[in-house]
Amino acid sequence: MAMALGRAATAAVRLRAWSWLTTVDHKRIGILYLVTSAFLFLVGGFEAFLIRLQLIRPDNHLVSSAMYSQLFTMHGTTMIFLAVMPILVGFMNAVMPLMIGARDVAFPRLNALSYWMYLAGALLLNSSWFLGGAPNAGWFNYAPISTGAYNPGPGIDFYDLGVQIAGIGTLMTGINFLVTILAMRTEGMSLMRMPLFVWTTLITSLLIIFAFPPLTANLFFLMFDRLAGTAFFNVPHGGDVVLWEQLFWTFGHPEVYILVLPAFGIISEVVATFSRKPLFGYASMVWAVEVIAFLSFIVWSHHMFPVGLGPTVNTMFVLTSMAIAVPTGIKIFNWIATMWGGRIQLTTAMLFAMSFIPTFVVGGTSGVMTALAPADMQFHDSYFVVAHLHYVLIGGTLMAVFAAAYYWFPKITGRLMSERLGRWNFWLVTVGFNVAFLPQHFIGLWGMPRRVYTYGPGLGLSFWNALSTVGVFILTLGILVMVMNVVHALRRGEAAGPDPWDGRTLEWSTASPAPPYNFARLPRVRGRDAFWEQKRSTERELWPVDRHIHLPSPTPVPALMALGLLVAAYGAIFRSIPVVAAGLGLTVYGIHRSMFDVDPGVIVTPTEEGAA
Amino acid sequence: MGPSVIAGMAGAPLRYPQSALAPAGPVARSEFQLIQLSLVIMLGVFVAVTAAFAYTAVRYRSRPGNLAPASAVDENRRLEIGWTLVPLILLVVMAVPTVKDSYALTPPDTPRVVDVRVIGHQFWWELQYTRLGVTTANELVIPYGRKIDLSLTSADVIHSFWVPRLAGKTDLNPGQLNTAWIQADRPGVYEGQCAEYCGLGHANMHIRVVAVTDREFARWVDGMRHPRVTPASALAKRGMALFGQVGCSSCHTVAGTRFHGQLGPELTGMGNRATIAAGTLTNTPAHLRRWLANPPAILPGSTMPDLHLTGSQISALTAYVESLR
Numbered sequence: 001m002a003m004a005l006g007r008a009a010t011a012a013v014r015l016r017a018w019s020w021l022t023t024v025d026h027k028r029i030g031i032l033y034l035v036t037s038a039f040l041f042l043v044g045g046f047e048a049f050l051i052r053l054q055l056i057r058p059d060n061h062l063v064s065s066a067m068y069s070q071l072f073t074m075h076g077t078t079m080i081f082l083a084v085m086p087i088l089v090g091f092m093n094a095v096m097p098l099m100i101g102a103r104d105v106a107f108p109r110l111n112a113l114s115y116w117m118y119l120a121g122a123l124l125l126n127s128s129w130f131l132g133g134a135p136n137a138g139w140f141n142y143a144p145i146s147t148g149a150y151n152p153g154p155g156i157d158f159y160d161l162g163v164q165i166a167g168i169g170t171l172m173t174g175i176n177f178l179v180t181i182l183a184m185r186t187e188g189m190s191l192m193r194m195p196l197f198v199w200t201t202l203i204t205s206l207l208i209i210f211a212f213p214p215l216t217a218n219l220f221f222l223m224f225d226r227l228a229g230t231a232f233f234n235v236p237h238g239g240d241v242v243l244w245e246q247l248f249w250t251f252g253h254p255e256v257y258i259l260v261l262p263a264f265g266i267i268s269e270v271v272a273t274f275s276r277k278p279l280f281g282y283a284s285m286v287w288a289v290e291v292i293a294f295l296s297f298i299v300w301s302h303h304m305f306p307v308g309l310g311p312t313v314n315t316m317f318v319l320t321s322m323a324i325a326v327p328t329g330i331k332i333f334n335w336i337a338t339m340w341g342g343r344i345q346l347t348t349a350m351l352f353a354m355s356f357i358p359t360f361v362v363g364g365t366s367g368v369m370t371a372l373a374p375a376d377m378q379f380h381d382s383y384f385v386v387a388h389l390h391y392v393l394i395g396g397t398l399m400a401v402f403a404a405a406y407y408w409f410p411k412i413t414g415r416l417m418s419e420r421l422g423r424w425n426f427w428l429v430t431v432g433f434n435v436a437f438l439p440q441h442f443i444g445l446w447g448m449p450r451r452v453y454t455y456g457p458g459l460g461l462s463f464w465n466a467l468s469t470v471g472v473f474i475l476t477l478g479i480l481v482m483v484m485n486v487v488h489a490l491r492r493g494e495a496a497g498p499d500p501w502d503g504r505t506l507e508w509s510t511a512s513p514a515p516p517y518n519f520a521r522l523p524r525v526r527g528r529d530a531f532w533e534q535k536r537s538t539e540r541e542l543w544p545v546d547r548h549i550h551l552p553s554p555t556p557v558p559a560l561m562a563l564g565l566l567v568a569a570y571g572a573i574f575r576s577i578p579v580v581a582a583g584l585g586l587t588v589y590g591i592h593r594s595m596f597d598v599d600p601g602v603i604v605t606p607t608e609e610g611a612a
Numbered sequence: 613m614g615p616s617v618i619a620g621m622a623g624a625p626l627r628y629p630q631s632a633l634a635p636a637g638p639v640a641r642s643e644f645q646l647i648q649l650s651l652v653i654m655l656g657v658f659v660a661v662t663a664a665f666a667y668t669a670v671r672y673r674s675r676p677g678n679l680a681p682a683s684a685v686d687e688n689r690r691l692e693i694g695w696t697l698v699p700l701i702l703l704v705v706m707a708v709p710t711v712k713d714s715y716a717l718t719p720p721d722t723p724r725v726v727d728v729r730v731i732g733h734q735f736w737w738e739l740q741y742t743r744l745g746v747t748t749a750n751e752l753v754i755p756y757g758r759k760i761d762l763s764l765t766s767a768d769v770i771h772s773f774w775v776p777r778l779a780g781k782t783d784l785n786p787g788q789l790n791t792a793w794i795q796a797d798r799p800g801v802y803e804g805q806c807a808e809y810c811g812l813g814h815a816n817m818h819i820r821v822v823a824v825t826d827r828e829f830a831r832w833v834d835g836m837r838h839p840r841v842t843p844a845s846a847l848a849k850r851g852m853a854l855f856g857q858v859g860c861s862s863c864h865t866v867a868g869t870r871f872h873g874q875l876g877p878e879l880t881g882m883g884n885r886a887t888i889a890a891g892t893l894t895n896t897p898a899h900l901r902r903w904l905a906n907p908p909a910i911l912p913g914s915t916m917p918d919l920h921l922t923g924s925q926i927s928a929l930t931a932y933v934e935s936l937r
Contacts, residue, residue: 065812065912138809144786145769145811150734235787241770242785275672278686306772306781306807308790311714318710322703326696333695336665341685343674354669358662365654372706374713375646377780378632381772381807445647447630447776449807452815460628 022554024108025516026093029115031412033090036115037083040122042479044078047071049476052436056469058457068453069136070155074125076139077159080255081166082122084397088262089114089173091404092201094412096177098507098514099195101186101523101530106179108552109594114169114176116562121166124569128158131573135159138451140252141222143233143244148226154573157226161569164219165562167212174208177201186506188525192286195505196279199286200265203293204258210297211254218247227572242307249300257296259393261289263400264331267353270403271335273501274350275342278529281334288327288334295324305373306380314373321371328364332357347501348422352403355430359395363388366441381451384444390437402429402482409486410500414512415493421485428478436471439464504532517549520606549604557597561590630803632776637795639779642713650706657702719761719793726754727761732771732784732806735813735913736877736890746836747865749877751885753832756796756823764790769811775804775821783808796823801886812913818891835937836881841868843935851932854925863916866936876916883937889914900930 023029051071054062063071097105105111128134135155137146146156181202185194194202221232222244231237233244272279279285301309301317335357344350366388370379379385402425410416443464448455455461499508509531510519527533568583628634635641730752731738740747754760764773766784774781775794782792796802806817824832843849855861855871863876871879882888885895889911893899904926907916921929 065815069809069812142770142809145809150769150811239787241787276674280686280688281692282686284692306783308783308785308788311718315711315714318714319707322707325703326699329699330692330696332661333692336661336668337688337691338686339665339668339672342672344669344672345674354665357665358658361658361661365657368703368706369647369650369654372646372650372710374643374710374717374780375650377782378640378643378647378776380781381774382632445632446628447632447803449774449805451809452805454815458625459630460626 018556019554021559022556024104024112024552024554024558026097026105026108026111027412027514027516027518029111030090030092030094032115033086033093033118034412036119036122037086037090040078040126041083041087042483043126044075044083045476045479047075047078049472051075052469052472054453055455055465057466058455058459058462060454063453065453066133066136069138069451070129070134072451073135073138073141073159074129077125077135077163079393080139080259081163082118082125084259084393084401085170086118087401088204088259088397089118089170091266091401091408092177092204092262095408095507096198096201097180097184098411098510098518099198099505100181100184100189101506101519101525102180102184103518103522103549104551105176106184107176109555109558110172110176112555113558113561114173116559117169117172117565118166120562120566120569121162121164121169124165124566125158125162128155128162131158140248141244142248143222143225143241144235144239146222146244147233149234156222157573160219160223160226161572164216164223165565165569167215167219169562170208171212171216174205174212176205178205178209181205186522186525189530190525192283193525193528193530195265196268196282196285196289197262197265197505200261200268200289203289204261207254207258207261207293207296211251211258214247215251218244218251221247223572227575242304245304245307246300249303250297252303253300254293254296256392257292259397261293263356263397264289266400266404266407267335267356268338269505270349270353270407271338272529273407273504274345274347274353275339276345276502277338277342278504278532279334280337280340281330282528284330285334288330291327292324295320295327299324302371302373302376305376311373318371318373322368325364325368332361332364347406348417348419348426349403349406349501351423351426352399352406355426356396356399356403359391359399359430359433363391363395366391379444381449382444383440383448383450386450387437387440387444390433390440394433394437399429402426405482405486407501408507409489410496411507411512411514413490413493414496415489416496416500417485417489417493421481421488425478425481425485428474428481430478432471432474432476432478434471436468436475439468439471443468499531502535504529506531509534515606517546517551517604517606520545522546545606547605549606550601551604553599553602555597555599557590557593561587561594564588564590630776630805632780634777636777636800636802637779637797639717639794640777642717643780646706646709646713649709653702653706657699719791724759724761724793726758727763728752728754730762730764730773730784732764732766732768732773732810733877734768734811734915735806735817735911737773737817737819738767738877741833744833744837746833746880747867747878748836748881748885750819750890751887752819752821753829754794754796754821754823755826755829756799758826759793759795762792762794764792770808771806771810771817772808773804773819774807775802775819777802778804778821781807794821796821799823799825803891805891813890813911816890816892816911818887820887820891822886832881832884835884836867839866839868839880840935840937843932845931845935847928848931848935851928851930851935854928855932858919858921858925858929860929879933879936881936883934897930897934900933901926904929 054060132154135158144150224230225232231239233239233241268279299321302321305314370376406417443461448461496512498511506523564583564586568580571579571583635644729740729742737750739752764782764784766786771784772781778794782790800823802821804819806814843852861871861873863873864879865872867880888895889903903910906918907914
């Protein structure tokens with residue numbers, strides 16, 4: 001009897017694992033993204049912790065120079081490609097289709113493939129620690145230090161193929177979300193009625209589609225150089241090392257906005273909801289996002305002022321870079337104006353969204369300073385830039401991610417996170433972050449370059465570096481409180497109900513968590529803040545409940561295709577053509593199945609509760 | 613010029629010897645002025661925005677039991693035009709000197725009196741005074757008060773030349789030649805280091821600019837052109853013989869001798885330099901002994917191998933290298 005029960009339980013676990021492996025539901029894929037990226041965020045954070053521990057005092061010998069370069073490379077690569085970007089994609093998956101009143105994304109299978117490719121890239125990159133050493137040429141991976149002549153170990157191959165596989169997955173996400181938003185909005189959801197988070201998802205998708213191809217090309221060039229002996233970056237054979245820099249930053253600067261625009265969207269939702277007011281200046285907010293996105297493609301050389309492109313080129317990029325401050329300023333002012341005259345509720349989500357405003361202004365203003373080419377000759381590659389970019393990516397994006405986590409956690413899980421722990425989480429993160437990174441502006445101005453594993457006591461920076469490390473200790477505590485809060489909420493969190501915040505947008509109009517078909521009856525939209533208006537309208541004109549909802553059936557093929565690429569990548573890294581062929585064969589088989597399989601789908605009838 | 617001269621010039625040690633906020637030449641000063649201007653304007657922006665934010669947050673904090681929205685204003689044309697125009701004006705104020713400086717700080721096409729070819733290596737600086745026919749490493753001796761032209765390139769990966777008190781960064785790209793100029797207003801030693809990640813020794817790739825009077829500079833050049841070739845002491849003589857036998861000369865050059873290695877730093881006048889190992893250690897016999905005993909232990913990634921020298925070989929080589937003046 002006991003054995004039979006045990007067997008049944010194992011079978012149930014197996015069934016659950018299988019259902020996650022084969023899911024094509026955007027909400028479950030969103031959860032997969034969020035769980036994976038949160039874990040990788042902790043990994044990247046641990047790497048940062050070791051970096052700061054090494055720099056706590058001058059001439060420290062905690063880690064070697066070789067280990068340090070792997071740590072800062074993996075920290076940057078993990079945070080940008082494997083943690084923060086996929087966390088944002090996770091939230092987009094979880095709520096964007098709900099916000100536009102859709103039943104799923106346009107291409108559910110492609111969506112699953114994106115996630116599995118991201119996971120494959122993440123596994124590949126992180127397995128490098130155990131298979132001959134992690135990449136060690138920085139997240140920017142400049143040539144020629146990343147070429148075979150100066151870096152013969154497998155680390156750079158892991159970087160090249162890991163980022164390539166995850167990156168192509170992201171590219172497909174961009175296409176998927178673009179089509180979803182343009183084609184699958186519910187009736188009445190015109191473009192200019194879309195929530196700002198949907199707008200930023202749309203524009204971010206465009207950025208992804210245009211920004212990732214130069215990176216893809218660059219990674220292919222480097223792969224050819226390393227595997228096949230071509231000479232794209234081999235100077236003695238006529239290669240050009242600045243080519244890598246140009247292509248990398250043509251991708252790299254839009255990438256910054258891929259990480260920041262969704263944050264703008266989150267802040268817009270959270271600030272409006274907890275000010276209990278419509279967003280101020282909606283049209284100018286949309287316009288600002290579009291202008292920022294356009295400008296982001298013509299500013300990349302501000303990452304390259306000391307490269308020697310000459311005063312004319314530098315001046316052009318100075319002017320375009322400075323121009324970004326105008327639309328960004330408009331957004332900041334609009335958020336403050338949204339709060340003006342409101343009833344500001346200081347929930348944890350709102351606290352994070354509000355603290356975004358001053359910290360992002362610090363990152364934005366130091367960004368304007370680094371745009372001034374002659375001044376940037378001093379800032380460039382110093383700790384001033386480290387401070388600047390962390391004010392943008394932690395003070396900006398991560399604050400928004402925390403706000404989004406507290407805001408949407410009840411919608412995703414059906415439970416509320418603790419507000420008491422939330423307050424500890426907020427204050428520890430805010431204080432720790434500022435103590436860690438504010439001094440780094442001065443550490444840079446006083447002459448400390450980036451990416452040095454050690455510094456002498458003679459620089460006069462021992463105290464400030466120690467202070468910065470103490471800040472990271474506090475920040476780490478804050479993150480641990482967040483982890484506690486999530487675990488606590490999943491186990492014993494209060495039930496949230498469909499609309500815990502008196503929300504304004506459509507995701508709050510359905511159950512928490514939303515049923516597989518999202519809406520029993522598709523919502524009809526009559527204006528911005530569709531759900532807010534609906535709650536206050538006396539009219540009750542409803543669609544009939546949809547009795548036969550057609551959903552795509554689960555499939556293991558996307559996971560199989562990603563597995564094929566993972567196998568092929570290991571084959572390439574360890575130079576085994578049969579393994580490459582086997583892996584690619586598996587992927588091609590998956591492509592074939594995806595093209596010619598006929599999916600009858602499943603017909604779902606909503607339950608009464610879901611139809612409410 | 614001997615080490616005593618260099619030591620005498622050092623003066624009181626600075627609290628931040630590598631600070632971009634303590635400019636000591638016209639290039640760094642222009643950059644510093646722009647840093648100051650932008651810092652003041654940006655602090656003003658930060659204070660104004662944060663004050664508006666904090667006032668709004670406090671004034672409109674919800675009181676218990678009052679959740680009805682107070683107003684639903686979501687547009688104000690004049691306000692929006694205002695906060696578009698004001699930042700635009702502030703940007704123009706910063707853009708004008710930025711563009712002016714970008715051109716003004718570019719070196720002219722015709723080189724000036726002293727021009728130095730700076731070649732980056734993993735992990736040291738080769739310094740060729742092209743018109744004076746002198747080559748040295750890691751310590752750039754210049755006459756103060758004069759514009760010095762630099763042309764920069766790399767023998768391997770990308771490096772970046774950064775001596776914050778004299779000038780911001782210029783990259784050293786393999787296969788390309790960049791130009792820059794520096795000038796030191798007063799005699800002294802100006803600390804700098806490589807600013808582009810270049811490998812395991814990146815953190816230890818220091819550069820020192822030693823600014824001296826015209827007369828001292830002329831004497832230094834003369835000394836480098838006509839170095840003392842045969843050492844005086846017997847120990848140093850033995851060191852010179854070993855230099856050719858144990859492998860030193862396959863990488864290092866000493867002018868006036870038969871040692872013409874090309875891979876490592878030039879050692880002509882090494883006894884006069886203030887530091888060894890790309891500025892990581894001060895130039896004392898004790899440090900030199902430690903260095904010769906095992907270079908990669910002091911500089912991770914150093915291409916100079918541990919030659920497994922005996923104690924007496926190290927003593928002799930130390931005496932020889934210290935005698936190179």
